[in-house]
Structures are given as C-alpha cells and as structure tokens.
Amino acid sequence: MATPTTTPTRSPERRPRRLPPGVRKAVLSVHVIASVALLGEVWVLVVLNTAAATTDDAGLALSAYRLMSVLVFAGGIPLSTTALVTGLILAFGTAWGLLRHAWVFAKLVLLVAVVLIGMFLFTPERMAAEAAAGPLADAEQWVQTAVVATQAVLLVVATALSVYKPRRTLQAGRGRS
Ligand code: HEM
Numbered sequence: 001m002a003t004p005t006t007t008p009t010r011s012p013e014r015r016p017r018r019l020p021p022g023v024r025k026a027v028l029s030v031h032v033i034a035s036v037a038l039l040g041e042v043w044v045l046v047v048l049n050t051a052a053a054t055t056d057d058a059g060l061a062l063s064a065y066r067l068m069s070v071l072v073f074a075g076g077i078p079l080s081t082t083a084l085v086t087g088l089i090l091a092f093g094t095a096w097g098l099l100r101h102a103w104v105f106a107k108l109v110l111l112v113a114v115v116l117i118g119m120f121l122f123t124p125e126r127m128a129a130e131a132a133a134g135p136l137a138d139a140e141q142w143v144q145t146a147v148v149a150t151q152a153v154l155l156v157v158a159t160a161l162s163v164y165k166p167r168r169t170l171q172a173g174r175g176r177s
Pocket of ligand 1: 111
C-alpha cells in the first residue's frame, strides 16, 4: 500500500489540543457555570415580567422592573461576557475550533443574538420610569415578557446544542479553527 512521502501540513484533526487538560477543565467549568447561570437569570426575568404584567399591584410591578435592571447588571452582563470569553477560549484552545463544527458557531450566533436582544429590545429602566408615572399598557408589558422569553428559548437551544453536539461540520472551518 502506498504511503505519503511528505506531510507538508498536518490535518487539523491531528493538531495537538492547545489547552492542557487541567486548564481546559477549569475553563470548561467556568463556561458551563456562567452560561447555564445566564439561562437561570433570563428565566428569572421571564418570571418577573410575567408577574409585573399580571398583577394589579402597581407597587409590585414597579419593584419588579427595578429589580430587573439590578439582575441585568449583576447577572446578565457579567455572565454573558464570561460565557462568551470562555466559549471562545475553548473553541480556539481545543480541537472543536470556532468554524469547524456547526454547533460551536451556532452557539456564538445564539449568544450574540441574546446580547443584542438584551441591549436593544429589553428596557426595564424605561418600564420602571413609566410604572412610577402611572399605569402601564398591557401590550407593552407583554412585549417585554416576549423579549426575555425569546432570550430564554435561544439559551435553551444553545444548551441542547452543547449536550447533543450535532456532527455537522462547516465548510469554512476545514483546514483552520
Ligand atoms: C449561548 C450560551 C452557551 C451555553 C448555554 C453553553 C453551554 C455549554 C455547555 C453546557 C458545554 C459543556 C458540554 C460538554 O462538555 O458536554 C459547553 C461546551 C463548549 N462550549 Fe459552550 N455554551 C454557550 C456559548 C458558547 C459560545 C459562545 C462558544 C464559542 C464561541 C462556546 C463554545 C463551546 C465549546 C468549544 C465547548 C466544548 C469545550 C470542550 O469540550 O472542551 N459555547 N458549552
């Protein structure tokens, strides 16, 4: 059987993994904690928005919207940043690559979508200001609930992708990570 006489470049599959196992496990632990905690934080936002939209107690609605801003700054922003940074470290630091496997790239797109939705469509400060000024429109409250529910669905999809890791590979990632 003929064997190749030269090996100009090693195939990506044979490239050694770049993160030492201990470092990889530590980064992966932080990644899983941050990304699943982010899903938990978004779920609390769904609960608070639903409570605010369904209550007749104006004080409860106002408190709920105020608490949402606290959650975003104490939870959503640091957790999404940590999930993104550790995800990129794992993508580039392991054989998974960023553009090699569809599930990895899809998670990047999903996380960026979650962040953009939060930045441009979720407006708890405005809702709190309006709640302090008088009764809120039902439609506006349910739109906010739908916005955070959409984020939750995207994060559930990302979590499922992480567990199932569909085999599909990307053309763009062949030969590089
Ligand atoms: C959107 C939110 C995300 C969630 C909920 C999430 C969740 C997870 C979970 C649960 C795992 C562990 C899977 C296992 O070991 O079986 C994982 C692994 C991984 N994630 Fe994420 N992730 C997210 C975002 C990202 C992003 C944005 C990237 C890359 C840009 C990424 C890249 C990876 C990689 C490469 C692994 C495999 C690491 C390894 O096996 O060493 N993730 N993710």
